[in-house]
Amino acid sequence: MSLINEYRATEEAIKELQGRLESLKTNDGLQKEIEFETKLKTLMGEYSKSLRDVIALLDPKAVTKGAAPTTKSGNLRAARKVKQYKNPHNGEVIEIKGGNHKGLKEWKKTYGSDTVECWVQ
Numbered sequence: 001m002s003l004i005n006e007y008r009a010t011e012e013a014i015k016e017l018q019g020r021l022e023s024l025k026t027n028d029g030l031q032k033e034i035e036f037e038t039k040l041k042t043l044m045g046e047y048s049k050s051l052r053d054v055i056a057l058l059d060p061k062a063v064t065k066g067a068a069p070t071t072k073s074g075n076l077r078a079a080r081k082v083k084q085y086k087n088p089h090n091g092e093v094i095e096i097k098g099g100n101h102k103g104l105k106e107w108k109k110t111y112g113s114d115t116v117e118c119w120v121q
Contacts, residue, residue: 083097084120085121
């Protein structure tokens, strides 16, 4: 698109948006919502309350429904448990939190995945 065509399209879009803005300004429903929002914010400021406090007051279940469980570090995932594998053939022990361990992969290649999973202590 040429620069002049882009300019004209942008100008047309601005005129359309200005028309929508003017129609919204005269909408009684919007005026009532703006008035309600203003009064609510003033009241919240007067009593030093946040929006979260107001929601908790009006719908206590909403606060507990939306809250995600967090750990001490603030992560959303729970910490992985340590797995300990003991090779009965040589007595070697491997402790891991995830499955990406070089020695464990070698054991699974040599003895089979199902067999190695039986070695978890």
